Amino acid sequence: MKPMHIVVLSGAGMSAESGLRTFRDHNGLWEDYRVEDVATPEAWRDDRELVLRFYNERRKALLAASPNDGHRIIAGWESLHRVSVVTQNVDDLHERAGSTSVLHLHGELMKARSTRNPDLVYPIEGWELKAGDTCELGSQLRPHIVWFGEAVPLLPEAEEMVASADVLVVVGTSLQVYPAAGLAWCAPPSARRILIDPNPPSAPGFTVIAAGASAGLDQAANLLLD
Numbered sequence: 001m002k003p004m005h006i007v008v009l010s011g012a013g014m015s016a017e018s019g020l021r022t023f024r025d026h027n028g029l030w031e032d033y034r035v036e037d038v039a040t041p042e043a044w045r046d047d048r049e050l051v052l053r054f055y056n057e058r059r060k061a062l063l064a065a066s067p068n069d070g071h072r073i074i075a076g077w078e079s080l081h082r083v084s085v086v087t088q089n090v091d092d093l094h095e096r097a098g099s100t101s102v103l104h105l106h107g108e109l110m111k112a113r114s115t116r117n118p119d120l121v122y123p124i125e126g127w128e129l130k131a132g133d134t135c136e137l138g139s140q141l142r143p144h145i146v147w148f149g150e151a152v153p154l155l156p157e158a159e160e161m162v163a164s165a166d167v168l169v170v171v172g173t174s175l176q177v178y179p180a181a182g183l184a185w186c187a188p189p190s191a192r193r194i195l196i197d198p199n200p201p202s203a204p205g206f207t208v209i210a211a212g213a214s215a216g217l218d219q220a221a222n223l224l225l226d
Contacts, residue, residue, distance in 0.1 A: 003081050006224075007165035008074050009183055010087040010094070011173025013197070014213045017068040018093055020061060039147050048140075052129055055143045059109055059127040062091050070171065070214035071097035073221060084165075086158045088173060088180050090145055103158055105180050111144035155179055162186040169220055171196040172213045175203065194220050 037043050038054040075098035077083045085094050085102045090109040094102045114120035114135035121144055122135070133141045146152055158180075162168060168187040174197065175181040184203070187193060195206040196216030207223065209216040 004166040004224075005082045005084070005164055006077055006167045006169060007162050007187070008083065008085045008087075009162070009168065009170045009173065009180075010074075010085060010089060010213075011171070011177070011180075012089060013172030014068075014070055014087070015065075015089050015091050015093060015172070017070060017213050018065045018091075020065055020091060035148055039145070040149050041147055042149075044142060044147070048131060051143070052131060055109065055145070056128050058090075059124065059129075062093075062109055063127055065091070065093065067093045067097035068214055070217045071099070073214070073217040075099045077221075077224075084161050086161055086183060088177065103154055103161065105146070105152055105154055105158055107143070107145035109143070109145070112141040113144045115139045115142050152179060155183075158183055159186050163188060165191045167192045167194070167224065169194045169196065169217070170203075170206070171217060171220075173197075174199075175201055194223065196220060 033054060037047065038051050044051050071093050074083065074085060074094065078100060083099065083101065085099050086105060087094060087102060088105050090104060090107050092108065092110050110124050112122050112124050112129050114137060116135065116137050116139035120135045122141065129141060129143065135141055162183050163186050165187045168191050170184050175184055193206040194209065195203045196209045196211060196213060198210060198212050200208045200210055209219050211219060
């Protein structure tokens with residue numbers, strides 16, 4: 001088989017199969033929290049303790065979770081192909097499964113960054129980020145997350161990555177969250193496009209696999225052999 005550049009665009013459905021709660025589904029996180037209260041710059045300004053507690057809870061859940069078969073299938077493709085993952089997820093499950101090229105559009109839960117200089121980013125040891133934890137400039141550290149109302153700084157890099165794909169696999173995302181959803185249409189006309197979703201939206205030009213993430217990726221692996 002000729003080596004290809006496979007670009008995977010992954011969303012919350014990937015993490016859900018590892019037991020991590022998604023935001024928009026039934027029993028999702030937004031049933032417990034208003035997005036305005038925990039995932040905006042205004043929330044950080046108005047109630048820093050609540051925002052820190054919210055992400056500490058997410059971090060604790062992530063540390064208890066493990067990569068699922070879907071994560072491992074994607075990582076396994078690297079034995080034959082160049083594989084790039086562009087993920088809307090803030091967890092590190094792709095990396096823990098063995099993927100070596102992962103771009104996190106919406107930030108990384110296991111990192112914190114300076115509130116004074118956003119280029120100062122630090123790994124978080126354990127699950128807790130506290131008020132009083134500061135960067136080398138002395139300013140409070142915040143979650144390294146792209147909040148609602150903030151720019152997505154890695155979007156141009158993600159667009160370039162998708163534009164170089166021989167195969168684009170979209171999995172675990174409903175293609176409803178912009179600007180990330182627009183990436184699905186950045187692949188070149190020659191690229192093969194595969195969409196995996198248990199309730200797939202209309203997606204002209206895509207081979208659609210109506211299945212969950214892991215089962216769908218298993219089917220996609222067979223398609224890539226054709």
